[in-house]
Amino acid sequence: MLWRILLSSCSSHNDLELAEKVSERIFELDDSHGGDYVILSNLYARNKKWEDVDSLRKVMKDRRAVKVPGCSSIEVKNVVHEFFSGDGVRSNTHTKLHRALDEMLKELKLAGYVPDTSVVVHADMDDHEKEVTVRYHSEKLAIAFGVLNTPPGTTIRVVKNLRVCRDCHNAAKLISVVFGRRVVLRDVQRFHHFEDGKCSCGDFW
Helix, strand or coil: CCCHHHHHHHHHCCHHHHHHHHHHHHHHHHHCHHHHHHHHHHHHHHCHHHHHEEEHHHHHHHCEEECCCCCEEECCEEEEEEEEECCCCCCCHHHHHHHHHHHHHHHHCCCCCCCCCHHHHCCCHHHHHHHHHHHHCCHHHHHHHHHHCCCCCCCCEEEEEECHHHHHHHHHHHHHHHCCCCCCCCCCCEEEEECEEEEECCCCC
């Protein structure tokens, strides 16, 4: 766990050299946890080391390490609703929700939001495709659902099974300002309390 905390810190500081050394130690102890590979892969992608990304994917496949899909849940009117990253993009399941999220992000862009596509690790995607990918992350879908289905001013509480990504973290801060909502997001590491454009983690998570 301590090595994984250090690996997450390497990601926050974009310290690829140290991340590689830390990952070696983690893989010696446990090479089956998909999340460790994903963090290192994202760092490679952020530094445009696409060959290393591909090589790490092969290692991950050979070791049968499973990448857990991002899932966020929110309770509204005593019913728990779950959303997966990219959920419903190619179907009519959440058409209204996706339209609403698109409109929300337009308003966020007017307030200064710029999608952080560095979290997308696919080199063969163009900028638009990468932006669409981060747009429909599970935590954004859950927060948008909360904004749509709760009275104005209601606190939105979301739980995610993985670590919140940098782009969703930035978006949640702006949502708390533009839509006047307090957002509480519990990810795999900690609680994030978004209010008035700030997060309780101080942008260091």
